Amino acid sequence: MSAPIAEALLRYAGLGVAPYHTPGHKGGRGVHPLLRRLLTDEGLRADVSLSAELDDFHAPTGCIRAAEELAARAYGADEAYFMVNGTTGAVHTMLMAAAAPGDTILVPRNAHRSIVGAMILTGVRPVWLAPEIDTRLGIAMGVSYTTVERAVREHPEARAALLIHPTYYGVTSELSAIAAHLHAHGMLLLTDSAHGAHFAFAEELPPSAMAAGADLSAESTHKMLGSLTQTSMLLARGGRVPPARIRAASGVLQTTSPNEIFLAALDLAREQMEQEGAEHLGALIRRADDLRQRINDIPGLWAFGAEHMGAPGMEALDRTKLTVQVMGLGMTGFAAEEELRRQGIACELADARNVLFLLSYADGAQETERLYAALHTMAETCAPLCTSRGAGEAALCALPPLPETALTPREAYFARTEHVSVTHAVGRTAAETIVFYPPGIPVLAPGDVIDAATIRCLQTMRAIGARVVGAADASLDTVTVITKG
Secondary structure (H helix, E strand, C coil), X not given: CCCHHHHHHHHHHCCCCCXXXXXXXXXXXXXXXXXXXXXXXXXXXXXXXCCHHHXXXXXXXXXXXXXXXXXXXXXXXXXXXXXXXXXXXXXXXXXXXHCCCCCEEXXXXXXXHHHHHHHHHHCCEEEEECCCEECCCCEECCCCHHHHXXXXXXXXXXXXXXXXXXXXCCEECCHHHHHHHHXXXXXXXXXXXXXXXXXXXXXXXXXXXXXXXXXXXXXXXXXXXXXCCXXXXXXXXXXXXXXXXXXXXXXXXXXXCCCHHHHHHHHHHHHHHHHHHHHHHHHHHHHHHHHHHHHCCXXXXXXXXXXXXXXXXXXXXXXXXXXXXXXXXXXXXXXXXXXXXXXXXXXCEECCCEEEEECCCCCCHHHHHHHHHHHHHHHHHHCCCXXXXXXXXXXXXXXXXXXXXXXXXXXHHHXXXXXXXXXXXXXXXXXXXXXXXXXXXXXXXXXXXCCHHHHHXXXXXXXXXXXXXXXXXXXXXXXXXXXXX
16 A cells, blocks of 8 residues: 555545444534535545544554554654644654653754743753854854754753754754764754655755654654645654653643544655655755745845855755845835735745745746745835835844743743733743744743843834734733742
8 A cells, every 4th residue: 555544544434334423523414514615525524533444543553553654664764653733742742752850951942832832741951052043144043063062061961952953944953963972972862853844855955854863853744745734743763762652652642533634644745755755846946946046136135045054053954945035125024924915925934034935845837936026026116115114123133142041841830920011020030931923933931031132032023023922911011920939
């Protein structure tokens, strides 16, 4: 079988078995008409409960096990575990399987908020690592080998490093060298590879986390491949984390009622990449490189490419990610995002200085040409007319320095809290995660000692239009802190 779950599911849906079990819509017989339009009759028949023919998600021996084995082979892993509650669930499972309460974990400060959530669940103690900052772009890159080496020397008790591969902007660290160094010191390498699930299928892309030596890697199969939103994989290699422990952690954190269509989507996305990935991704990368060059000919815009790599924490670039700096137009990235949306273009994210576009195997010449035309029109029409609100502040905005850590994220999460004015928050210990989303990088995490630089960053980002997530008070007039005494 080339797609075991998908094939088993279609066979079962066609058996005509009378469903005296969940789900309540009974093969689509009772669904709302609009839901029928969204999912189709065949799709609704495939939304079935667990059965012997469709295997057991938490102890697979049939079609799910066969599909996971095919995925492991495709990714160069020893084991693959399907995830149906997003890469957030994969990250949580990864950390619960690899660490115990009280363990020290090396974590970059530009980690996704899901990693903060995983630390709350597991009770690990983070040692924050400073990513490299590209001052021209105003964004965090990867963590350098030198930074990891120093952290290992200063924290020999650390159980693992949990690194990002690649960053949201497609930049990778010196991961192979980091993996070898960690393993030489008895530590694990865990990776959040939410944006790297396509790396295994094209030689033109950076090495995958598995190829670079990661022990566990959370891969968001829906972001750059053809699976459905909310589906991901957790890959394992090297045997340093026992498979039984990974499966047990998955059983604690994932639903006991998995959506079989989600599982089939994972199965089919892998099969599609094995059959067509190298060809489609190769063609996409050539189109992306050409588009990048054309954008750089537009006055006021700059899209960095592989030539910008080579510094510490910036080993390689996923060239399917297209970051366009708009400061030369006198705009913030947030203003550019709004203008492009008026032209029918939806970008992946905006930050203070840039807009980011994800190009996937599904984007052809027509899609890249439409994007180029919209950027060209924006440069022609917007640059002469205005200086965007906050453009000056955006030029100065960057992540604040690494904070002092007073409590673990778990200790802070369960502590008694109060709300205080932002003007009185300096020196207090944070009890909430505040991020600007996307990209979902915490500016403030539970357990941080709040300093003046963090307050300035929060206020500046809010003033120039960034979307606040996680804060109890989205206006950021107040913040949630640990109660004194």
